Amino acid sequence: MGNEYLLPLSAAVGFVFFSAFLAFVWLRGQALVHYFEEQEFNTEAFFVWVIRKRAFDKRASWILIPSFVAWYATQRFLPDLINPQVLNPVFYGIIFIALVVGALSSYETTRAAGKYKDISARAKRIHFIFVALMGAYFATIFANQTGTEILFLTLAFLAFFQAPPLFIVAANFIIRPWENIREKRNLTQAKLKLSKLSPVIIAITGSHGKTMAKHLLTHILSANKPTLTTPDNVEGAQGICDTILQDLKNHHRYFVLEMEGHSLGIIKKLCQLAPPNLGIITSIALGQSKRLRTLERVFRANFELADDLMSRRERTILNTDAMPEDLLNTFTNKNPNVLFCGGEKSSFDLDIVLKKGVQGNHGLDLTLGLNQKGRQETLELQVPLYGLHNCYNIMLAVAAALELGQSTEVIQNALKTVPQIPHRLEVIQGVKGPTVIDDSYNTFPEGFQSALKVLSDLRKPKGRCILVTPGLVEMGTAHDAEHKKLGEMAGKHVDVALIIGPKRMSTFMSAFNSTKEKGAQLRTFDTQSDANDWIKQNADNNDIILFEASLPNLYDTRVKF
Template sequence: MIILAKLIVMGALGYLLQTRLRTLLAYFQQEEYDGARYVGALQSVRLYDVRASAAILIALVIMLMTGPSAVVMLILAATLGAIIWDEKRYRFKKPLAMTERARRIYLLAAAFLVLPFLISFYWLIFAIITIQLAPFALIAANQVLAPFQQRINDKYIVEAREKLARMDPQRIGITGSFGKTTVKHILAEILEGSAPVFYSRGSINTVLGLTRHIRQRLQWSHKYFIAEMGAYGEGSIKRLCDFAQPTLGIVTAVGDAHTERFGSIEAIARAKSELVEYVCSNNGTAIINVDVLRHEPFAKLKEQYGKQVISVGAQDADVIVNAQTAAGGGWTIGLHWVDGSHADASFDLPLLGDHNVMNAALAVVLTLHVDPALVDDLPFFTKTVSQIPHRLQKVENPGEPLILDDAYNANELGFKSAVATMHDLAKERGGRAILVTPGVAELGLEHDAVHARLAQTCNDFCDTIYVVNPSRIRSFADGLDKGQVNVIEVASFYEARAKIDADIQTKDVVLYENDLPDLLEEQRFL
């Protein structure tokens, strides 16, 4: 019996180290090793252990009442094995990347848990205590390692800054509430017509992210360096500028994305304007969406720096944009420089969504500012611009429904644009417009108002809507006209896909709009 009990404890240890601790580390990494945010996630995502702790507690109670039992222990062992097997089957939307930092945190956290776990050999109740302590062991390990990690980070940042200075490419910063990754990819592809371009893949937009890519990938042949710049608060963009030292900049938009993080749209505007301030104060040029001039920080910078700040928009801008839809959902776009400094330019864009008109216009204006000679070759580069994965990406196979994958992220403008695009394509194909969405994340106080407005748009453009996790977007679900739209409430994307597969037709268009809330706000049963 003692041997069996110890085997049970060893099984619990295997669960703790190989399953629970790694699962918790995946979420800790997702929260960027921020202890305060991680503590919030413990509650919101329900990362506290229930199943294993309950199984051990029930086994303890039974054995206290009836005495030691080999049958109870075997059932407990089987239960723990089933929990481990079930957790290993779980598909993370953002799987754990076992980097050197993650490995150090994992090993030190495991070491912290050794003592309470050893006690559980004598008092099984300590197995439950140890399992529940696991997330806090990760936080403690990260805190202990923080000075060591900071020295490593500082060393890598210095190396990257020195390498960037030695190779000295022309440096371009891109920021905005949304659209910056798309603009970066469009700009990189077009600018390749002038000279080799270095840019980070995906949404790498922090100092450490850029540092890693510079150290690993920047070459002497790169003549342009594009840095996407994300903001986690006022001062973030300034720190990125001090690191990358851009002489050119693009601001895509100022919107309500991440209002929850910043607190107000005014704070977002101040944060994004830091790029324009840095570039222009260093005799550079900033290309901005004319809409951002509605915000005081940008209006002041435009007044202060004049032609160093070039606005782009459909009207009342330095560069006027005209766009017409093309067959299949693309665009024919024209640009006119009001001051006559450049000849008019026109080009075709194969990307979906009217929001991509501005994204492409900003990229093209900067390209022609850098290398005006590219104007004649511009149509050859723009018509082959690649789709950006998960950003209104068109997934089409003969004889199958058309899938629009806009799952990476969402904001109100992009959401409305994607829904309108889905509607137009469904009408063109003669099928249904089917939307699958959990709404938009990180809206703060604007959450209900934004989702109410989105519901009104969807009433006009959708035939069927799968509302994922409707309890978090009640204003959206309640704002849908169920007499006009077929509304189906589901708990997850997986449930929505199963229902769609049973009802889909080849002419239909299905839009998967934003899985970020599902990633940030999903609730687990561990």
């Protein structure tokens, strides 16, 4: 069967076929590059994700395989039944359908992965090279047709549909030398600019609470002096470099930044880029550190900040209530230059004590005991934020502000006007419609528990407390135990629980049903949008709705190829 049987494709048909190819390649690459960036462009981690999530093409490939089997059976057993001049164009039509289906499935995954404009410039460069590589492969298919054309096309397109993860990695390999040069140049320029402008650098790390502590401290410091901070979710070297090069100005007195210790050695390198004058470690927990695996390694990774500060005789501020005591004792025995914060039951000799934390309709009321620099006094604070766990973040920010010379009066007045952070226990009380508590970005059990308490405290007369959640991600072996505790607590506070993805939430649902009040409901949904539709149809103005952890980590998002 030779090329003489090919149907000459008109320009219109060729354009449509090429459009299907381009849609498939563009959308499949866009979806994959999101996940590749989530793995910080690490090839090994990306392939682990591909295997774990079975991110291989299924839908387009399963259209092609039965079609080839049918074609082969017809040629083998009924060779005179269908004219090849008809059969071959039909097969091209099947390839077109497979491309369209593959593009649509890629679009579904792309929507789950996030907006294209939110990915980094490097990810976009990888995407464009990926499209070029896939285009070259596509052109090669039609430039090398053989006498066994249908067989060749089937094998070639099966490889085409399965190749995108490999081509993403290949695109990254192609641009890596240029990226390395660019990164080194940016690092050098950022270090020079920091050295020249010499702002006071405050670095914040920890398993959770970093963004809130940064937000609070920046607000306090900005009341007196211009203060620059890294944008939310910017915790790596290149993001910090970009902030320094683009936003740091002569008038900035303070520079507050987050550092993410997801691997050993990362924070050490960040401290070489931006040597901090003061550090805060908010917490040590295993939940969000899938690469570190053990609590001891999480501790070591985050305490690289304290090690750097100790080497330069600078101070580290710690929340003793959110850290393993045995590991903390080992560290503090060799580092006396530490400022301890915690609750009254802490076994450490505290510099700042959380004496009282009360949550009301308008936020938090705190009482702190100050034992700094030879003085003992009580500090009363009113802060328009919600969640008792935020009392600790407020305490850490106050400790840092005092260490930097801010007066108690400035701190009190600043905290009275601190704005809420979007998606972090943000209470939205509209004139019409139900009250919404948006805690979508929460990733740890204590935050979930605190949000349930807020939900109950803000309950309206004759209104219902509604919980919407897919549960917490990346809890590892603690998943069932933690979700059992959360389910038991939710049963005591929630009237309607809307569970997204019920398969991974069985322990939560069983625990909820065991403690729920009479008349409480539990409903399950496959997607967030399905749960949102239920709310639109059933919630009324007196209800209060908690969206908890409803933006799960990209690593755990369902992939549909």
